[in-house]
Amino acid sequence: MAETGRGPVGVVLVSHSREVAESVASLARGLAGGGELAPVEPAGGTxxxxxxxxxxxxxxxxxxxxxxxxxxxxxxxxxxxLTVQAMLAEDEELPPGTRLVDAPFVEGAVAALVTASAGADLKAVAAAASEAYTYRKV
Known part of the structure; x- marks a missing residue:
């Protein structure tokens, strides 16, 4: 769980398209359900x-x-x-505790936001997003 005195884990969605990033953020918010949601921010396009x-x-x-x-x-x-990896390597542009998560973009975004909104810590949020690779569709 998140440490006392700290807010929830934030989620950032990086896409090559502003519209895609904004739409996936909107979808994740809609599917995450009621209650107070963790912050989810799109970062798409140039x-x-x-x-x-x-x-x-x-x-x-x-x-x-x-x-x-x-x-x-x-x-x-x-x-x-690659852009996010370079930013993490520079260790200046991103807030402390920022982590690139290996996850499918849409399913991972929903899983990350639901888990972060439940108060989970960064490790659990990353695990939930990554686990979305195992979701079967048939």
């Missing part, structure tokens, strides 16, 4: 609205999502992952 990833937008989203208990970052495609 500052000028194009396709791509932006360390500036990712850093801003992570700061908005950060409540002191860590930030779980999910990314959609290869270069989004």
């Amino acid at each position: 500052p000028d609205g194009g396709l791509g990833t932006s360390s500036e937008l990712i850093a801003r989203a992570a700061r908005r999502a950060d409540r002191g208990a860590g930030v779980a970052v999910l990314a959609d495609l290869g270069s989004a992952v």
